Amino acid sequence: MNINILMVVACALLSGVSADENRQERVPAKGFAVYEEKGSFQPFEFTRRAVGDGDVQIEILYAGICHSDLHHVRSEWGKEEYPMVPGHEIVGRVVGVGKDVTSFKVGDMAGVGCMVDSCSECPACVAHKEQYCKDVVLTYHSHDRFHGNELTQGGYSDRIVVAEKFAVKIPQGAHLEKVAPLLCAGITTYSPLRYAGVKKGDKVGVAGFGGLGHMAVQYAVALGAEVTVFDVSEEKRGAASELGAVRYVNVNKPSDFQGLDGSFDFIISTIPSGYDPAMYLKMLKMDGQMAIVGLPAFDKMPTISLASLIFQGNRKVFGSQIGGIRETQEMLDYSVENGIYPWVEMIEADAAAIDEAYRKVLDGAVKFRYVIDMKTMK
Incomplete structure (x- = not known):
C-alpha cells in the first residue's frame, strides 16, 4: 500500500473519521451570484461540501425568487458577505445519498426551503420549530456551524447538498414548476x-x-x-x-x-x-x-x-417566521392535495434574466412569483 494512503488511514483512525470520509470530495457547483451590494448577477463556480452519511445531494430543477432575496442582495437587512448565491425555494431531483439516509433514494424529488441545519437539541428544535433555533443554518448568507463554518450558498445554482432531515418530500403528482415558492x-x-x-x-x-x-x-x-x-x-x-x-x-x-x-x-x-x-x-x-x-x-x-x-x-x-420542517412537509402535502399553488412566471437561468426579474419585483410588476428554470442554465 502506498505510504500516503497509509498515512491517510492512520490519521482517519486517530481522528475517528473513516478513510472513506477522508477521501470524499467536495461537490462542484455553478450558478449565479452577486459580488457586491446591489450588484448585478454573474455566473459563479464554487463547491458544495462533500455528501456526508446523513446527506442528500440534489440536482436543482427550479428555484423561486423571493422578495427576501432582494433584501439580502441589497444589504437591506444588515451587512452581508459576497459573493452571494441567493435562493431558498428549491425543488430538484436526488442524485446522491449518504449511507445512513433512509427517507430518500436516487431519483426522488425533494425540496429545500429556508434552512439547511440546526442543533436538534434546543427547546425550539425539540418542538419541531427549527426556524427559531439559535444555531439554525440558513440556506444562504449563513455560516454553517456544523460544517467548518463555511458560508452557505443558495438555490440559484445547479446542485445542493443538505442534511436528510432538512429536505422535504415532493408529493406524487405535484406541479414541480410551481412547488418551489411553497417552500417559503x-x-x-x-x-x-x-x-x-x-x-x-x-x-x-x-x-x-x-x-x-x-x-x-x-x-x-x-x-x-x-x-x-x-x-x-x-x-x-x-x-x-x-x-x-x-x-x-x-x-x-x-x-x-x-x-x-x-x-x-x-x-x-x-x-x-x-x-x-x-x-x-x-x-x-x-x-x-x-x-x-x-x-x-x-x-x-x-x-x-x-x-x-x-x-x-x-x-x-x-x-411568525416560516415554519419547522415537519410543518413544511404538512403544508406541502396539504397544498398539493388541495391544488394550492403560487401563480408563477418562468424565466431562464440567465444572469440578465434574473437581473430583470429583480427590477420587476422592486417595481411590483410580477404576478406573483418568478421561478428560475435551472435546467436551462448553460
Missing part, C-alpha cells in the same frame, strides 16, 4: 393561519397581495374563511377575486375602509415596505389576532406605539 411563501403564510386557528366562517384580512399575500388568500379560502385583500393599487383586484377574496381594499382610497373597524377575526400582514400596523390593528374584532410575516428593509421598518396596543386592548399581535 407557502409555509410563511400557512403556519400563522394554522397557529391562529383560522376556521370556516372567520373574517380574514390579507394585507399586501404579492408573493406571500396571494398564498395567504388561497389557504384562508381553503379553510373556509371570508377573505378581504388590502393592496396599494387597482391592478390586482381581479386576481384577488379569482383566488376567492370577497372584498378588495385599495389602501390609497379612504372610502374603501368604511365599515371595516372591528370586523376581522384575523389579519396577516405580508407587506415588505413601510406602513402603519396600527391601521390594521383597529380593524380587528375584540380578541382578534394579527400576524406579521412581511419584513421591510431596516431603514423602512414600521413601528407600533404602546398606546395603540393598550387602547386597542385584547387584540393580539404576533410575528
